Amino acid sequence: EVQLVESGGGLVKPGGSLRLSCAASGFTFSSYSMNWVRQAPGKGLEWVSSISSSSSYIYYADSVKGRFTISRDNAKNSLYLQMNSLRAEDTAVYYCARPTGADAFDIWGQGTMVTVSS
Amino acid sequence: DIQMTQSPSSVSASVGDRVTITCRASQGISSWLAWYQQKPGKAPKLLIYAASSLQSGVPSRFSGSGSGTDFTLTISSLQPEDFATYYCQQANSFPPYTFGQGTKLEIK
DSSP states (O other): OOEEEEEOOEEEOTTOOEEEEEEEESSOGGGSOEEEEEEOTTSOEEEEEEEOTTSOOEEEOTTTTTTEEEEEEGGGTEEEEEEOSOOGGGOEEEEEEEEOTTSOEEEEOOOEEEEEOO | OOOEEEEOSEEEEOTTOOEEEEEEESSOOTTOEEEEEEOTTSOOEEEEETTTEEOTTOOTTEEEEEETTEEEEEESSOOGGGOSEEEEEEOSSOSSOEEOOOEEEEEO
């Protein structure tokens, strides 16, 4: 079964750090670029970051640039998001998502909740 | 960045109704548009990609159309499990990928 499973979310104080992980299974992880997408409580979807299959190309939303770092380990079939200098507005469910050839996201994880609060 | 605007923001309908949701891009995106369904507490589910291609396993009552700046998602005959929030997403101009604000489909 094709699957993505996120972990690492939790409660963190403003200015703190957190590292999210996404474990992939059931497909050739190293052949796909991967993305993080977030959703604040009661709000819509926001793309956060993307990394190419070989990590050669990395992109960030302006809202997280300079604070978040995406990475991957193809040997471990894993995607990561290092989040530093967290703000209240980063509070959201964070999803990892796999894109199709048409750049639509066909596989999503179940999400992991990040709460930034003092 | 390309802005995606959905209308309506919410709609009430009955089982068996035909429903159309519209998504407009702030500039042309060819056919690089996807539609998702999201139910409370769940991850989004891909319904349509490349504006009109039905994702595998998605019922044929869902269809998508449009190109350039104007797109529609149509549900031909609403079923109880279709009540959810729907999002469009553009993939023509990246980064960033951008989503519409969502359309909540509620039971009348």
